[in-house]
Amino acid sequence: MSENVRVRFAPSPTGYLHIGGVRTALFNWLFARHHGGKFILRIEDTDRDRSTDEAIEAILKGMRWTGLDWDEGPYRQTDRLDLYREKAMGLFEQGKAYWCVCTPEELEARRKEAQAKGESLKYDGRCRERGITSPTGPAALRFLSPQDGQTVIDDLIKGRIVFENAVLDDLIILRSNGYATYNFSVVIDDALMDITHVIRGDDHVNNTPRQIPLFEALGYRPPQFAHLPMILGADKSRLSKRHGATSVLAYQEMGYLSEALVNYLVRLGWSHGDQEKFTTQEMIEKFSLDHVQSSAAVFNPEKLLWLNAEYIKQSDPKHVAQLLMPFLEQHGYQREGLIQPQGGIEAVVPHLRERAKTLVEM
């Protein structure tokens, strides 16, 4: 498998690139680099209400800052809408999908009712037998999900996970507005982009048994899956803004070195014995999915700060001086005044770096 490994990082542009996203991207990147494969960047913007161009820019900027370079892309799912529609209709023609005319409001109401009665919240299959061939009004296309047997994931991190197909929903693959849904476009793209390993957050485990039957119905072989543990805040809930800065770019502004952040992140959920510091080259050489932790990790800003101080102390003064420039300019210093014949700020870095934990402090 080594030489044709293909993995992807597929963020949705609904906000800035956050810490959790970077870690997912990092693990994919390391896996690709370790195996000499390809790392693909794909923007999942099928939710046109929440996706923005600014978010795409922020994601690309964050990726560049962290040094996670991609070999293909960025692909945008909105450029591939016709493809998804075509594939969805193909499924309909084969009798593997059906039109559903239940409105979102009706579905919502029925879900509430079911919840009140303590019943299952899954779609009741009302339109399954209707056999609508050409809907006149708004209609969504639903995948006819298998209800017998089991779907098994041989997860590269968590091991074997078994789901009863009976709990699977007939998920919507094409919205009534004509746009494909996440679960469908992901499958099409992963298949057509020849993704061999899907490495993503374990908040997706429950999506996987819904996607595997889709691969099969479409006639594709499913990729291998590896679900990474989540990153939590100090209170053990999912890491979010209230736990402090979660945007990668915010760390850049706070004076962190990208190498320090990346080094911190790689140790969150992965380890190589007792080693704490890794050069990029070492990370690539030593990275392996079977040393990825299966339990969630709490984000610890203090350890990140320590690592940052270590990197400031150990990096080439010239490099640190270079990184310092934008911060100094921000404070009104002229670039020209900083580049002195005697070495300028580069010369004072060694004196300052013993006590500074961030570039901002320096």
Place this chain on the structure above:
RNA sequence: GGUCCCAUCGUCUAGCUUGGCCUAGGACGGCACCCUCUCAAGGUGCAGACACGGGUUCAAAUCCCGUUGGGACUACCA
């Protein structure tokens, strides 16, 4: 509620696959001392964990079952 995942110091983790080398190791943080004009940095040391209960076994942090506790998902979001 349903489905699924997880469980070693406060936190990140080693060890778990292939039980014995574990009186459970390292790192961050904490505390103490040393160094120092001060604060950092550095050095040395200390405290600190196998969630609980049952098995299996000569032997369990490691294997099995249960309990408890966390978490994720349960959308015409991704």
